[in-house]
Amino acid sequence: MKKSILVVEDELVTQELIKHALINAGFDVKITSKGKEAIQIAEDEHPSLILLDGMLDDIDGTEVCQALKKHISTTSIPIFMLSVRSDENHQLTGLELGADDYITKPFNPKILVAKINAAFRRAHLDHTDFSSDDVITHKGLVMNLADFSVKLDGKLLNLTPVEYKLLFFLCKHPGRVYSREAILEKIRGEDVIITERTVDVHILSIRRKVGDFAPNIITVRGIGYKVAEE
Template structure:
């Protein structure tokens, strides 16, 4: 049974209570709630939760400002954050992810989906702590990648990838389930063979999917945001 500490920063009382009820049923550990950005930030410094659920539309200091401060403070910079957003806040979702948030859930949301996202983010955070050196072998279903040797195989057959394609696919596969914006991918990938820009990322994704053939669905488009590696395939 999960015992992680969760901090909920949400100003709508009904949503706050719904989340608390479902987290308690889910067996999570200590829960704390705040209804504004300022108190949420201060509570995070004292409580040091294992995960923060952060509403973007908060009175006073908004969610993006809270996220920015949390990621800038060494005490809280490694705490995973899931943003709670309205469907109309697409641009804010992108900014939040680039500030360091780990995932997002749009309102209205299913409690089961929220619990699943929380468990997934906590699992990824634990995996990140246990990560080995950068040259580790990454295995995701039929895909195997060795960054040290710059080798990639799909069902045992070698994949011929350009430098940029390899780096993009390795980034997504290594952090399977994480949503990356185009800008994040550009910053992480320095392609000598192809100019890496936000616009070129879409072109290269088409090329990668083509080379993956029937497994092209492993690269999932998150509409209006970016891409992620689909861990279900």
């Protein structure tokens, strides 16, 4: 059965570019230029993935993303945000609202298709590093893969799936430094085509969300990141 992709884009040229690339890659494609209509389509048809422009005519793409991630029937649908804006704060907003990736325009259609295929291939966690009975307790932080919960000193935190996997991976190996490439391989799959800068954006977002635990997420200049040992 073909994977279905909902494209939410109001630029006709970009619509056609994406449409042809996705159809040639074997996907079923539906296109809308309206954010409100996109929400309704997603609720009714449950596409396999959504490509969402950050700036639409009727409502902002971030509002669409937030609405979809809050609704129980659409919260698990992967969302790739598309935007001409490359500033860090805008990327953070999209990722913090639950977007699975952020792609700046203009982009190469082949790379877009590769990203989408990689997202589907990594639908399940790598069980060599993640198992359903894993529970990590580290400096007041408790992460439980059985229910994908994360708590700090008993308070429930709200991380996106990618943020959760990134923090879990680092906390499972405290004190060990990992390069951005190594982190990407572990949490997103070796075959994903993505810039290392995305790791930095996710780390910044995690630090904002974990409060007092943030100083334990350490940047190792010129190498990557680690979580402090006990």
